Amino acid sequence: MLLVVVAVLIVLAGVTRYASGVSRIVAFVFATLALAGVAWVVSMSIEQVGQRLGPAMTGVLQATLANLPEFFVVIFALGAGETVIAQTAILGSILVNALLVLGLVIIAGATRASDGVMRFSPRLPNDTATLLLVASFMIVLIGLTHSAGDAASRHTETISI
Secondary structure, three states: OHHHHHHHHHHHHHHHHHOOOOOHHHHHHHHHHHHHHHHHHHHHHHHHHHHHHOHHHHHHHHHHHOOHHHHHHHHHHHHOOOHHHHHHHHHHHHHHHHHHHHHHHHHHHHHHOOOOOOOOOOHHHHHHHHHHHHHHHHHHHHHHHHHHOOHHHHHHHHHOO
16 A cells, blocks of 8 residues: 555656646645655665564664665755755765664653653764764755856966967
8 A cells, every 4th residue: 555655646647747737836736745655665665675684784774774765865856967956865875873862862862761761782882973974964965066156267268378
């Protein structure tokens, strides 16, 4: 049933993208729902395969394949020459994985603790700080590339013979 719903969302996203007279917001909503559906199918598939392979291999699969829909967004955006979309998709992936998911894991761990005290490895705050630093660096890097402009392009007429 889930695959049918995702397939319908993908078809609707394609139709609304190329149909004339359809609002871009409607096309965006269907594309977002289709992408979320694909991510859900990938997640469920990884869990089903992981039941046969064990927890270690499931972790490897989740680490490599969980961001597959975001990877496709970046590839298609770069193919269309939309570098800003590709950069923001990567940045959004880092922020979601580093901050939102990790924060939800910490909250879920704290609520499940039997004595009300969550115990975790001392590495967790260091890893979280490192991920936050990488995310902040990406934001600064994208901002610098946009504000700096392309200085070399102004001199192509002067240098070319």
